[in-house]
Amino acid sequence: MYRLFDHDRHEITYRDLQNKGAWGRKGYSKEEVFVALYGPQLNLLLNPAKQTDPYAVDLSYGDTSKLAD
Numbered sequence: 001m002y003r004l005f006d007h008d009r010h011e012i013t014y015r016d017l018q019n020k021g022a023w024g025r026k027g028y029s030k031e032e033v034f035v036a037l038y039g040p041q042l043n044l045l046l047n048p049a050k051q052t053d054p055y056a057v058d059l060s061y062g063d064t065s066k067l068a069d
Contacts, residue, residue, distance in 0.1 A: 031058050044068055 004012040035046055039062070047067060049056035057067040 035059070 004014075006012050031046060035044055039045060043062045044059045045062045047057050047060045050058065059068040060066065061068055
């Protein structure tokens with residue numbers, strides 16, 4: 001059996017990996033930073049559907065309704 005660790009060297013259990021709420025919140029904050037840094041150059045926005053559906057595709061192209069991920 002092997003052990004899993006996060007980037008801060010804290011051990012992660014398999015139960016932690018199934019905590020979709022925590023992973024979603026953490027991922028969303030990273031998406032916000034990514035879009036703030038690179039969104040204008042790549043013409044990306046956070047997908048507005050994410051406000052009501054946490055499992056929606058993360059990004060959309062700014063000038064169309066096409067999704068990006």
